[in-house]
Amino acid sequence: MATSEQGVQRIGQWQPGRSVMGTCSRMLLFARTFLKFPAMLGSVIPSSRFLVNDVLSQVEWERARVIVEFGPGVGTMTQEVLKRMRPDATLVAIELNCEFVAFLQAQVPDPRLCVVHASAGEVRTVLGRLGLGRADYIISGIPYTNMPEAARREIVEESKRALGPQGALLIYQFTRTVLPYLESSFGSVRQGFQPLNVLPARIFHCTP
Numbered sequence: 001m002a003t004s005e006q007g008v009q010r011i012g013q014w015q016p017g018r019s020v021m022g023t024c025s026r027m028l029l030f031a032r033t034f035l036k037f038p039a040m041l042g043s044v045i046p047s048s049r050f051l052v053n054d055v056l057s058q059v060e061w062e063r064a065r066v067i068v069e070f071g072p073g074v075g076t077m078t079q080e081v082l083k084r085m086r087p088d089a090t091l092v093a094i095e096l097n098c099e100f101v102a103f104l105q106a107q108v109p110d111p112r113l114c115v116v117h118a119s120a121g122e123v124r125t126v127l128g129r130l131g132l133g134r135a136d137y138i139i140s141g142i143p144y145t146n147m148p149e150a151a152r153r154e155i156v157e158e159s160k161r162a163l164g165p166q167g168a169l170l171i172y173q174f175t176r177t178v179l180p181y182l183e184s185s186f187g188s189v190r191q192g193f194q195p196l197n198v199l200p201a202r203i204f205h206c207t208p
């Protein structure tokens with residue numbers, strides 16, 4: 001899928017209190033979209049706060065200026081990244097599903113956030129179009145297990161190329177399918193586990 005200029009949006013200040021849709025409606029939108037695109041979503045509900053906190057505890061916020069999120073969905077991880085990140089940092093959220101893109105554009109107005117309708121494999125093109133250099137962090141919860149092997153390999157390799165020398169790729173997944181691809185592309189892969197998520201999730205911390 002090509003990234004169009006219209007797909008790149010910069011939107012206003014995130015104010016949870018003014019969100020039109022509540023948690024319940026967000027869960028419903030997620031579940032309804034899962035029924036239409038089960039392989040694309042890979043989960044019927046968004047990540048739990050346990051998983052979100054575990055993943056985000058691995059970020060050094062002081063040095064994170066360019067953060068990329070793959071597959072923000074209804075913004076469960078996104079809003080927690082926005083709460084923690086520096087005022088001068090940028091979060092680029094790359095989402096394949098156009099309903100989620102429209103949702104985030106309407107519901108998560110924060111000038112530090114760019115929501116882009118594209119595939120994760122286009123990350124370097126997206127960063128280039130936004131005039132951003134390499135990423136300090138890529139945070140990814142896209143379902144690598146459900147995609148063709150070539151796409152899995154391409155996204156992992158493009159992620160590594162998109163990172164700066166001190167950058168890190170943080171992946172959370174229900175399976176270890178992506179692990180061999182990470183180990184062949186990255187110099188170091190550290191593994192973690194969060195049992196309280198539905199389903200229990202593995203976390204991979206990868207550095208070049």
Ligand SMILES: C[S@@+](CC[C@H](N)C(=O)[O-])C[C@H]1O[C@@H](n2cnc3c(N)ncnc32)[C@H](O)[C@@H]1O
Nearest residue numbers: 043046047071072073076095096097119120142
């Ligand atoms: C399991 S959901 C995770 C949603 C959210 N990040 C969370 O943790 O609750 C996976 C998300 O990845 C998106 N996705 C799947 N393949 C993608 C791809 N190649 N590029 C970008 N987004 C993708 C789906 O549309 C969905 O929003």
